[in-house]
């Protein structure tokens with residue numbers, strides 16, 4: 001059968017537009033931004049240290065570089081919930097430059113893992129935060145966002161993927177068990193993620209995060225106040241109530257700020273276990 005010129009053109013146009021539609025990838029442009037930004041950072045890393053030395057310092061006339069070095073490694077993992085309604089919404093948020101927020105990984109409800117940023121680079125997920133004496137958590141951590149609106153339980157496929165990822169990270173970067181914590185732990189005044197339904201106990205059973213024996217009764221040393229005990233676990237205690245709420249959410253799955261004997265025992269064990277792991 002022969003087509004008229006006009007019909008043939010329409011068919012070709014339809015086939016081409018279908019092909020373009022099928023191959024359309026909404027993040028092609030933002031991936032270009034990633035690569036451009038990466039190039040700028042590589043340029044910075046390539047600089048000789050002599051350029052970085054502050055002029056006023058009594059520096060040597062000739063620069064001598066060491067021959068022995070590698071990259072700094074992450075030493076913490078911070079777990080978040082996205083407080084958004086879909087994985088797609090979060091991917092979009094993390095690719096809009098004006099939001100100034102990001103994470104290394106986003107894990108969807110079905111377990112799909114999006115690795116958005118090279119582990120050696122600094123994501124913007126922690127914000128103003130503190131754990132122990134560490135006040136620049138973003139510089140030393142991997143940020144993992146779980147697709148969750150903040151009020152729902154976490155899907156088993158999502159937790160399965162999370163555990164696989166944590167295993168890989170722990171092994172690759174030799175991250176201590178203690179250093180797997182939540183955003184709500186490092187920023188208790190501002191944040192409450194991951195939400196109270198997050199299965200910290202399952203993580204701890206797999207070696208991610210410090211935990212305690214529920215049936216063991218331990219006591220805090222005499223004279224050790226609750227705020228001091230919380231700060232020994234790692235919490236920023238500038239707002240004691242917020243720190244207590246964060247501790248209760250993470251370790252007791254409890255949304256109150258009442259500290260009972262059992263909580264005291266948990267605190268005592270956490271302090272001891274922290275010293276061991």
Ligand SMILES: [Zn+2]
Nearest residue numbers: 080081183193
């Ligand atoms: Zn968060």
